[in-house]
Amino acid sequence: MKRIEALRTIVDATRDLPVVATCAATSRELASVEDRDNNLYLLDAMGLAISVGTGIAQATAGTSVSRTVVVEGDGSLLMNPGAALTAGYLEPENLVIVLLDNGVYASTASIPTHAEKLDLGRIAESVDLKVLRASNTTELKEALQTSLDQPGPWFIHTRTEPGNEPGTKLLLIDPVVHGDRFRRWLTDRIS
């Protein structure tokens, strides 16, 4: 499964949910699939998608926003694994982390990450996240459905092929304007 195929599956499952996406190519490809008000692209803030998503999940607990979905990469997770530990410690039942694990830093010449050897799903299990695994779009769709139906916190360990989608446009959105667009969507969605 290519990353963009995984992102299309995620977009289909999250029409009405906040989606926090990790930096660089993942955010660009998500925007290329569909640039929606409920997407929050972290642009250059590598390693913080789970932190931001955990905060939003906690802030929206008990509201009409049933889930917060984080799209994280293996390199980004390895940059800040403490975020996953904190999510496991805080146990937000409404948090869904989708790890798109291609085993490389695809935005920087596809240098291998530690995920080449380490099973990040097992690490997530060790900090009490509920782990599902997917290696194709059918499995990912089923895992997402489970994570939306049953309380988490979920961690969907998704294997994708290395590489970026050719021809994807740069994401030159002003971070302040973008953050405000997302905040307005979330505020309207709750009220």
Ligand SMILES: [Mg+2]
């Ligand atoms: Mg990667």
